[in-house]
Amino acid sequence: MGHKHTRSEILDGALALAIDDGLSQLTFGRVAKRLDISDRIVVYYFPTKDDLISEVILAMGNQLQEALVPAFTETAADHVELVRTAWPLLARPEVDPTFALFFEANGLATAGREPYTSLVPTLVTLWVDWVMTLVEGSEEHRRTEAEATIALLDGLLLLRLLIGADAADRAAKRLGFAEPG
Numbered sequence: 423m424g425h426k427h428t429r430s431e432i433l434d435g436a437l438a439l440a441i442d443d444g445l446s447q448l449t450f451g452r453v454a455k456r457l458d459i460s461d462r463i464v465v466y467y468f469p470t471k472d473d474l475i476s477e478v479i480l481a482m483g484n485q486l487q488e489a490l491v492p493a494f495t496e497t498a499a500d501h502v503e504l505v506r507t508a509w510p511l512l513a514r515p516e517v518d519p520t521f522a523l524f525f526e527a528n529g530l531a532t533a534g535r536e537p538y539t540s541l542v543p544t545l546v547t548l549w550v551d552w553v554m555t556l557v558e559g560s561e562e563h564r565r566t567e568a569e570a571t572i573a574l575l576d577g578l579l580l581l582r583l584l585i586g587a588d589a590a591d592r593a594a595k596r597l598g599f600a601e602p603g
Contacts, residue, residue: 427459429467436464436474437481441519445526448475472537479527479538483545485520487552494556501570502598504556508575509599513582513590521579546572574599 435457440448450471454461468474493508512521531542553568554561574597582590594600 427457427463432457432459432464432467433477433481436468436478437485440478440482441523445475445478445523445530448478450474476537476541479541479545482520482523482527483548486517486524487549489517489520497556497558498567499558501557501567501574504553504567504571505574505578505597505599508571509578509594512575512579513587513594513600515587518583522583525580525583 432453436448436453439453439456443452448471450461450464450468453464453474457464464474468477489511490508493511494504498504498507511517527538527542531538549572550565550568553571554564557564557567559567578590578594578597578599581593591600
């Protein structure tokens with residue numbers, strides 16, 4: 423009897439496919455072909471395409487959060503400290519494909535496409551809630567600083583992906599988030 427693929431293996435394959443080829447190319451058939459399995463196995467674990475997309479988006483969100491965990495070993499006073507700590511970990515070529523996928527999902531959400539309009543705002547809200555735990559102060563202060571952190575990092579990362587690492591690095595330096603060099 424052949425290898426039985428787990429849900430986790432299929433999800434990993436689907437995430438890799440989405441990172442390599444984009445969300446528009448995420449289909450049961452393409453995931454199955456990538457893993458050399460029947461598309462029926464993919465459908466068994468992910469009955470609808472929205473189910474597959476939802477799980478891929480959540481897995482992508484977990485990857486992005488895991489990339490940030492090493493930056494946040496202590497609480498910070500504000501968004502400036504958080505961005506200064508996080509930027510060097512995020513401004514790396516190996517993280518770019520995951521952020522490209524995230525920004526693709528953002529574009530689809532802002533265009534009103536489901537399931538992205540439901541998923542992406544929820545994902546960003548979860549990140550804000552997580553970043554709040556990394557900031558000192560009142561709840562209102564922590565929320566505001568978390569939102570500012572996400573806004574600045576997303577802006578710098580989008581700049582990095584659209585016009586290049588040098589432009590993002592210059593902006594990060596100008597904003598005080600990287601050492602002048």
